[in-house]
Amino acid sequence: MNAQLQPTGSAYFIAKETEHPEIHTLSVLVDNEPGVLARVIGLFSGRGYNIESLTVSETEHEKHLSRITIVTRGTPHVLEQIKHQLERIVPVHRVVDLSVRALELGQERPLERELALVKVAGTGDARVEALRLASAFRANVIDANTEHFIFELTGKVSKVEQFIAIMKPLGLVEVCRTGVAAMNRGAQGM
Amino acid sequence: MTNGQSERREMTGAEMVVQALKDNGVRDVFGYPGGAVLPIYDELFQQDDVRHILVRHEQGAGHAAEGYARSTGKPGVMLVTSGPGATNAVTPLQDALMDSIPLVCLTGQVPTSLIGSDAFQECDTVGITRPCTKHNWLVKDVNKLAAVIHEAFHVATTGRPGPVVVDIPKDVQFARGVYTPPQMAPRTSYQPKVQGDLDKVKAAVEMLAAARRPVIYSGGGVINSGPEASQLLRELVELTGAPITSTLMGLGAYPASGKNWLGMLGMHGTYEANMAMHDCDVMVCLGARFDDRITGRISAFSPNSKKIHVDIDPSSINKNVRADIGIPGDVGRVLEDMVRLWRATVKTDRKALWPWWEQVARWRARDSLAYRMNDEVIMPQYAVQRLFALTREHDTYITTEVGQHQMWAAQHFHFDSPNRWMTSGGLGTMGYGLPAALGVQIAHPDALVIDIAGDASVLMTMQEMSSAVQHDAPIKIFILNNQYMGMVRQWQQLLHGNRLSHSYTEALPDFVKLAEAYGGHGIRCEKPGDLDDAIREMISVRKPVIFDCRVAALANCFPMIPSGKAHNEMLLPDEATDEAVANAIDAKGRELV
Numbered sequence: 001m002n003a004q005l006q007p008t009g010s011a012y013f014i015a016k017e018t019e020h021p022e023i024h025t026l027s028v029l030v031d032n033e034p035g036v037l038a039r040v041i042g043l044f045s046g047r048g049y050n051i052e053s054l055t056v057s058e059t060e061h062e063k064h065l066s067r068i069t070i071v072t073r074g075t076p077h078v079l080e081q082i083k084h085q086l087e088r089i090v091p092v093h094r095v096v097d098l099s100v101r102a103l104e105l106g107q108e109r110p111l112e113r114e115l116a117l118v119k120v121a122g123t124g125d126a127r128v129e130a131l132r133l134a135s136a137f138r139a140n141v142i143d144a145n146t147e148h149f150i151f152e153l154t155g156k157v158s159k160v161e162q163f164i165a166i167m168k169p170l171g172l173v174e175v176c177r178t179g180v181a182a183m184n185r186g187a188q189g190m
Numbered sequence: 191m192t193n194g195q196s197e198r199r200e201m202t203g204a205e206m207v208v209q210a211l212k213d214n215g216v217r218d219v220f221g222y223p224g225g226a227v228l229p230i231y232d233e234l235f236q237q238d239d240v241r242h243i244l245v246r247h248e249q250g251a252g253h254a255a256e257g258y259a260r261s262t263g264k265p266g267v268m269l270v271t272s273g274p275g276a277t278n279a280v281t282p283l284q285d286a287l288m289d290s291i292p293l294v295c296l297t298g299q300v301p302t303s304l305i306g307s308d309a310f311q312e313c314d315t316v317g318i319t320r321p322c323t324k325h326n327w328l329v330k331d332v333n334k335l336a337a338v339i340h341e342a343f344h345v346a347t348t349g350r351p352g353p354v355v356v357d358i359p360k361d362v363q364f365a366r367g368v369y370t371p372p373q374m375a376p377r378t379s380y381q382p383k384v385q386g387d388l389d390k391v392k393a394a395v396e397m398l399a400a401a402r403r404p405v406i407y408s409g410g411g412v413i414n415s416g417p418e419a420s421q422l423l424r425e426l427v428e429l430t431g432a433p434i435t436s437t438l439m440g441l442g443a444y445p446a447s448g449k450n451w452l453g454m455l456g457m458h459g460t461y462e463a464n465m466a467m468h469d470c471d472v473m474v475c476l477g478a479r480f481d482d483r484i485t486g487r488i489s490a491f492s493p494n495s496k497k498i499h500v501d502i503d504p505s506s507i508n509k510n511v512r513a514d515i516g517i518p519g520d521v522g523r524v525l526e527d528m529v530r531l532w533r534a535t536v537k538t539d540r541k542a543l544w545p546w547w548e549q550v551a552r553w554r555a556r557d558s559l560a561y562r563m564n565d566e567v568i569m570p571q572y573a574v575q576r577l578f579a580l581t582r583e584h585d586t587y588i589t590t591e592v593g594q595h596q597m598w599a600a601q602h603f604h605f606d607s608p609n610r611w612m613t614s615g616g617l618g619t620m621g622y623g624l625p626a627a628l629g630v631q632i633a634h635p636d637a638l639v640i641d642i643a644g645d646a647s648v649l650m651t652m653q654e655m656s657s658a659v660q661h662d663a664p665i666k667i668f669i670l671n672n673q674y675m676g677m678v679r680q681w682q683q684l685l686h687g688n689r690l691s692h693s694y695t696e697a698l699p700d701f702v703k704l705a706e707a708y709g710g711h712g713i714r715c716e717k718p719g720d721l722d723d724a725i726r727e728m729i730s731v732r733k734p735v736i737f738d739c740r741v742a743a744l745a746n747c748f749p750m751i752p753s754g755k756a757h758n759e760m761l762l763p764d765e766a767t768d769e770a771v772a773n774a775i776d777a778k779g780r781e782l783v
Binding site: 077089093 | 316317320321324325326328345377378379380482503504505507508509753
């Protein structure tokens with residue numbers, strides 16, 4: 001877009017993108033070694049890919065394997081590139097596009113869950129309303145005194161978003177979210 | 191390796207480095223000492239199996255190692271210190287990454303306890319080199335050092351080859367630990383796929399057999415795959431009778447003297463190569479990656495062809511151009527299957543390709559590399575042609591810098607075998623050719639090694655003349671001196687209204703005196719009539735030579751696919767009047783880019 005504002009010409013050919021972007025969730029199984037996360041996110045920033053959400057933790061301690069879950073946005077062509085580029089990283093074992101896999105399994109989406117900690121401060125009616133709504137969302141109170149609650153909420157991204165939006169006028173102080181953890185339904189592993 | 195010394199035993203980290211080099215078959219290392227690698231240099235000093243080639247700048251060490259690697263098929267090795275030593279290595283690392291050259295770079299690092307403290311000559315080497323290596327390691331435990339170095343060689347040389355960095359803190363070099371000899375236990379996450387899917391290969395052979403206008407487009411992958419791959423490529427071309435073109439990186443895999451050769455393709459490729467790519471019905475891309483210098487405008491790239499793409503890197507397939515049959519695998523292995531299947535299943539009908547060859551002949555007749563000779567001034571194309579003619583009888587290796595001279599070399603110097611042509615294709619690194627020539631000469635001490643250079647590029651790494659003199663490497667630096675950054679100027683003429691902003695070099699050194707100052711031999715040639723004798727003199731001198739070949743200052747590099755144009759919209763030399771050059775890229779093309 002910037003190039004169009006400054007038509008100076010250059011030595012490069014730029015083709016217009018005609019495909020539409022989609023949001024996909026990728027699972028990446030990696031050796032848990034120093035720098036491995038930097039390699040993965042460096043690939044995304046270096047090649048201009050998007051990260052909507054990123055979650056990482058060691059999942060198999062004996063084998064030192066970590067599972068990285070990345071929610072990314074791109075055209076089908078870019079998503080295919082992201083998968084192949086990730087597979088080139090030496091400590092990467094496997095990359096599964098959970099969204100593609102879900103479609104293959106006849107499902108709309110993979111299972112995706114996020115955990116949020118939501119601090120809300122207030123007194124009086126607002127406080128009562130916050131607690132009532134939290135219970136409707138099945139959020140747990142994990143810390144409280146007379147002036148605040150900290151809620152723990154687990155669910156789909158949309159549910160977390162909605163809860164946070166509702167809490168805003170009721171004294172929302174701060175939010176911490178884990179990002180999406182995801183896997184496909186059914187008996188098979190990734 | 192059945193080296194008696196390479197058993198598990200205790201030694202220092204620095205000893206391990208040298209032992210691991212030996213165990214990986216390394217004879218020559220290009221490097222520059224400094225505080226954080228002194229223990230390794232001390233070990234190098236006390237042995238004779240590994241030769242160290244001292245350069246004058248770490249970038250030179252990297253390009254020399256690249257030249258060594260490209261001309262031998264073995265990995266190149268460089269050894270540099272921490273901080274500035276490592277940052278100076280970044281350019282050759284990225285160069286090797288883009289051209290898939292196996293390069294092992296060992297860097298010193300400040301002691302483990304000082305990492306992160308902004309110590310003297312500290313930099314985050316693994317952080318800086320992460321995006322410009324295939325993989326890198328920081329070794330904090332001396333007991334892991336040997337295994338990491340072995341793994342580094344394995345990663346650099348297998349799959350799609352590339353550069354790796356092993357960063358070794360100084361305390362690890364001093365520490366004692368147990369050396370582990372190389373063993374074949376590659377990590378499970380790194381298993382490059384070399385064998386192509388046989389069903390896909392079958393489909394590819396069928397598609398190619400049914401083609402009436404086929405073209406084979408080969409690249410650096412064929413060279414990287416080894417001499418057998420080049421041999422198989424020649425067999426496939428012979429069997430199919432298809433015309434063949436190649437990228438800049440792939441020159442020599444198919445002989446330029448072969449009858450099916452179309453010349454190089456791409457932005458400065460021949461008319462026949464680009465037209466064949468545009469009009470073909472089946473394209474077989476072997477070990478090339480549809481780079482933007484090759485395709486021209488993607489939306490108009492070979493619009494009516496089915497495309498077969500063989501590449502060892504699955505991410506290359508469908509990256510820029512959609513393949514109808516994409517075959518991830520080592521191009522040598524896939525070629526072996528293709529040739530075998532073709533022999534077994536296809537009855538070649540030579541006549542079927544006759545109309546296509548007639549068309550090719552018409553394109554060839556266009557003589558797209560023609561230029562106007564001049565009796566007074568040396569035309570750069572003529573200089574390269576004479577250089578080629580007079581070195582044919584020699585065991586010749588050519589390196590280049592980057593720019594117009596590089597394209598003229600690719601167009602007019604012809605290669606009949608692989609590993610003879612070393613050039614910076616992907617990154618386009620000015621200053622590559624001189625140190626690369628040094629590396630080639632170290633690997634092939636008796637060969638004739640010539641850096642076809644430009645006056646601007648060569649000054650970027652000129653200091654390596656000193657290394658060449660020190661190591662008795664009689665490289666020939668053949669400068670096509672037009673006193674311009676010619677390619678920059680050409681683009682300014684094309685795109686920027688002929689405003690030659692800073693592309694004229696006003697204060698060039700006297701290259702003859704410069705050669706002499708370094709202890710080499712200088713030659714200047716200004717007239718076409720003197721050229722042959724001057725080249726003969728250059729060849730006969732047994733020391734580094736700088737040849738200042740004064741060429742026509744304003745010659746430009748044609749044919750050319752201007753920006754935003756397709757393969758069939760080339761600008762040919764006889765059409766390239768000043769006006770045509772100024773208008774080659776229309777307003778729409780300018781907006782496009």
